[in-house]
Amino acid sequence: xxxxxxxxxxxxxxxxxxxxxxxxxxxxxxxxxxxxxxxxxxxxxxxxxxxxxxxxxxxxxxxxxxxxxxxxxxxxxxxxxxxxxxxxxxxxxxxxxxxxxxxxxxxxxxxxxxxxxxxxxxxxxxxxxxxxxxxxxxxxxxxxxxxxxxxxxxxxxxxxxxxxxxxxxxxxxxxxxxxxxxxxxxxxxxxxxxxxxxxxxxxxxxxxxxxxxxxxxxxxxxxxxxxxxxxxxxxxxxxxxxxxxxxxxxxxxxxxxxxxxxxxxxxxxxxxxxxxxxxxxxxxxxxxxxxxxxxxxxxxxxxxxxxxxxxxxxx
Amino acid sequence: xxxxxxxxxxxxxxxxxxxxxxxxxxxxxxxxxxxxxxxxxxxxxxxxxxxxxxxxxxxxxxxxxxxxxxxxxxxxxxxxxxxxxxxxxxxxxxxxxxxxxxxxxxxxxxxxxxxxxxxxxxxxxxxxxxxxxxxxxxxxxxxxxxxxxxxxxxxxxxxxxxxxxxxxxxxxxxxxxxxxxxxxxxxxxxxxxxxxxxxxxxxxxxxxxxxxxxxxxxxxxxxxxxxxxxxxxxxxxxxxxxxxxxxxxxxxxxxxxxxxxxxxxxxxxxxxxxxxxxxx
Numbered sequence: 001x002x003x004x005x006x007x008x009x010x011x012x013x014x015x016x017x018x019x020x021x022x023x024x025x026x027x028x029x030x031x032x033x034x035x036x037x038x039x040x041x042x043x044x045x046x047x048x049x050x051x052x053x054x055x056x057x058x059x060x061x062x063x064x065x066x067x068x069x070x071x072x073x074x075x076x077x078x079x080x081x082x083x084x085x086x087x088x089x090x091x092x093x094x095x096x097x098x099x100x101x102x103x104x105x106x107x108x109x110x111x112x113x114x115x116x117x118x119x120x121x122x123x124x125x126x127x128x129x130x131x132x133x134x135x136x137x138x139x140x141x142x143x144x145x146x147x148x149x150x151x152x153x154x155x156x157x158x159x160x161x162x163x164x165x166x167x168x169x170x171x172x173x174x175x176x177x178x179x180x181x182x183x184x185x186x187x188x189x190x191x192x193x194x195x196x197x198x199x200x201x202x203x204x205x206x207x208x209x210x211x212x213x214x215x216x217x218x219x220x221x222x223x224x225x226x227x228x229x230x231x232x233x234x235x236x237x238x239x240x241x242x243x244x245x246x247x248x249x250x251x252x253x254x255x256x257x258x259x260x261x262x263x264x265x266x267x268x269x270x271x272x273x274x275x276x277x278x279x280x281x282x283x284x285x286x287x288x289x290x291x292x293x294x295x296x297x298x299x300x301x302x303x304x305x306x307x308x309x310x311x312x313x314x315x
Numbered sequence: 316x317x318x319x320x321x322x323x324x325x326x327x328x329x330x331x332x333x334x335x336x337x338x339x340x341x342x343x344x345x346x347x348x349x350x351x352x353x354x355x356x357x358x359x360x361x362x363x364x365x366x367x368x369x370x371x372x373x374x375x376x377x378x379x380x381x382x383x384x385x386x387x388x389x390x391x392x393x394x395x396x397x398x399x400x401x402x403x404x405x406x407x408x409x410x411x412x413x414x415x416x417x418x419x420x421x422x423x424x425x426x427x428x429x430x431x432x433x434x435x436x437x438x439x440x441x442x443x444x445x446x447x448x449x450x451x452x453x454x455x456x457x458x459x460x461x462x463x464x465x466x467x468x469x470x471x472x473x474x475x476x477x478x479x480x481x482x483x484x485x486x487x488x489x490x491x492x493x494x495x496x497x498x499x500x501x502x503x504x505x506x507x508x509x510x511x512x513x514x515x516x517x518x519x520x521x522x523x524x525x526x527x528x529x530x531x532x533x534x535x536x537x538x539x540x541x542x543x544x545x546x547x548x549x550x551x552x553x554x555x556x557x558x559x560x561x562x563x564x565x566x567x568x569x570x571x572x573x574x575x576x577x578x579x580x581x582x583x584x585x586x587x588x589x590x591x592x593x594x595x
Contacts, residue, residue, distance in 0.1 A: 065426045193445040200437050202427040206389045207420050207486070211493070212413030212441035257427035260448070 003261060006254040010268040017275040018043055024279060026286055041169040041177070046278050047271040048181050049165060049237040050247075052188060054270020056226045057244025058251065058262050059191045062198040063222045064125050067310075071244035074132040076227040078139025079109025080234035084160050085146035088153040096176060099235035106231025109135050110224065123219050162293030163240030165278055180232050187225045188267065194218060195259035202257070241295040242302030243270050249309045277301065339401060340365040340497060340528055341386055346395035348385060355381055355552040358395065365400070365496065368519075368529045370539035370560075373549035374573050379532045380421065382549065383499040386530065387418040400496075413441035417490035421501040423482060425474045431485045432457055432470040438492035453492075460488035463518060479506040487515060497528035504538065516542050537589045540564045541582060548572055564588040 021043050023031050056071045064073075072078070083105025087098050116131035117123050147157050169177070197213045205215055233240075247270040248262060255261035277297040285291050339362065346359040355378045363369050363386075371379045384390045385397060388404050397404040399416070407415075417438075425434070435457040436449050443449070461467045464484045469477055474485060483506050490498055500519075504512045520542055523529050533539040539546060540560035548556035548563065550572045556563050569590060570576040577590035 062427075196437070196440055196443065196445075199427070199429070199433075200440060202429070203425050203434075203437075204420050204423055206384065206387075206418065207423060209389055209409065210387050210413060210416070210418035211437055211489075212410035214409045252427075257429055258433065 003255050006261075006265070010265060010272070014047070014268050014272045014275070017272050017279070018047070021046070021275055021279055024282065041174060042165050042167065042278075043275070044181070045167060045177065045237055046165040046274050048184070049163075049233045049240060050243055050274025051267035051271035052184060052229050052233050053240060053244040054247035054251075054266040054273070055188055055191065055263055056229050057270075058248035058259070058266040059194075059198065059222055060226055060244075061248050062201065062259055062262075063219060064129060065202060066129070067249065068245070069129075070241075071226060071230045072136065072239065072241070073129060074223060074227055074230070075109040075113045075135035075139065076106040076230045077234045077239045078136040078143070079105040079107070079112075080231055081105065081143045081157075081161050081239060082139050082146070083108075083235075084238075085143050085150070085157050088157060089146055089150040096172060099173075099176065099180075102235035103231050105139075106227065106234060109139060110227035110231070113227070114220075114223070117223075122216060123223075125219065128219065128223060159291075159293055160238045162295040163238035163298075164291070164293050165237050165274075166281075166291060167236065177236055180236070184229055184232050187229055188263075191222065191225055192260075192263045194222065195263060198222075198259040199257070238293070239295070240274065240298055242298045242306075243274055246302040246306045246309075247273060250305065253309060273301070274298070340367065340399070342398040343386075344396050344398065346385065346397065347393045348381065348390065349393060356385075356392075357552065359552075359554060361547065361554055361557065363528070363530060366523070366526050366528045367545060368523045368543045369531070369545045369547060370543035371530060371532045371547050371549065372534075372536055372539050373555075376551070377549035378552045379549055380501050382547075383418070383501060383530055383532055387416055387499050388412060389418065410441045413493060413495075415496050417493040417495035417498045419483075419486055419490050419498070419500040419503055421505060423486045425482075428473045428475050430471050431466070431474055431477065431481075432461070434474045434485055435460055435488045435492060438489040441493060456492045456494075457488070460491040461485075463491065464488050464514060480508060480511055483507060484511060484515070487518075491522070495527065497530065498522065499530045499532075501532045502534060503531070504533075504535070512538075536564060536569070537582075540587050540589065541585060561588055564590060566590070 022036060022039050025035060053071055057069070060071060060074065061067060061069045080102040083101035083103070084098060086105070087101035092098070092101060113128070113131045113135050114123075116134065117127040119127055143157070143161070147154055150157070197218050200208045200211050200213050201215065201218065208215055248266050251262050251265040251269050255265050274294070277294055280297050281292050281294065341363040343359060343361045346356050348356045371382055373379050381390065385392060388407070399407070404412070432454075436453055439449060439453040439456065458467065458470070461470055464487060466481060466484050466488070469481055469485070474482060477485070483503065487500075487503060503515055507515060516538060519529050519531070531539065531543060543560060546556070546558065546560050546563045547554060548568075555572060556568060565588070566577055566579050575592065578593055580589045580591055581587065582589050
């Protein structure tokens, strides 16, 4: 009962926020085809980025058994950051160039983490976290170096690293985005299909194996899919923080721990949360003329919610 | 004790006692295994028949838990092989194995707060496709397993909000719904109070009568002797005794391997041998 109500609330919330995001603008609430043409891509990108980040966060928290895991812990976003900084430094900032560089950076980081985390042919969850954190730090310092080298683009890099869905979509870029989004949703579906294995993984690894879960295969699958998904999101919308960390906790709070509900629920809730954040930013930009990056809002919102839930869980 | 409902066989599960199933259970051939610091098994050879109730005993560090983990393919042997039902263990896919062999660890922890019934349902995983949800028949099996262990009233409780003994019962219930042909248990009576101990042992005997093989790692030789038809005594990675409890539970044998000389006696009800530690 409670879960049915939860689904209804999530779907209605997302639909309502989407309508608001389409209609909301300097001229008040209006809907006409010309405005829609520019707002629909931003809406879709926001839904996509928020939903995927939250879903990946839920999957990784389930895989790594750690409530503090964020999609960025596996290193691919910092790889994407390096890619973007590099593209700016080299002047490859065409509409396709930047996402391509970002994704290549994410894939490179994925490869590096994967190689480092495997010991004697096996990949443990702890080694995955350690390798991810190590690669993230290396990535961050590389970005620093690149930022110093490309002084003029400093603001751009910072802005990108803190996330934005205010992206100028040319037709080509729109097609690239649409293609990536479809493939990504397929990958997200794959993660959802692993719901029961992720459930079972919350018990001893030996018990999980004896229940028929191939933990090695599952770890590799979830890690690779997550890293690629984060890579795609960062390539288009930058590194938006806190969504992937907080949203799964909110959703577990509503639905309980089963991943069959937590994964799709996180997608819906993450999309709504990012839409709401983006609306705040747009409002702020209209009032003051200043564009803030998304992470500012998501973090300001995320931290109190996170603390509240953590305190309740520990109480 | 509620008997398992035999009228509704679980889906996708071959009946357990058809002639095709009367194959050899485990055949362990020249098995070697070592941990980083220590060689445990060297050329261990032993077989366990289908449907046998076997207890694995021995002093600490003898390799009892490692032995059943190898049987469950939770560890890989460094040499030699284990054949299960005429096929090497390594040839089975994880899910195939989980339909046949259940394993109950000594301790269980749960990182997420599933309810007891959700935890028990996970035992149906080997029979379900990735996106397939639990069917009503799966719920029925989970409930009947809870009934059998008399913990139905805990069904909706959080697995982390019950006592460690009750949690162990839930894990045993989960292994029953796996509908295995052999169940491996590592010291299942730890944390259990007397009534639960009795319940688990009675249930294991009952399962065994239904044709399920049981391999039980036990510290307590007395209960091992009460329930099992065969005892494997391990000491420092070697199988040092193998036989019926009646012939093995003797003061001289216990002294040889455990280094204490017990007093011998009999169980007043079953007449099986029992030992008592002299403390004076």
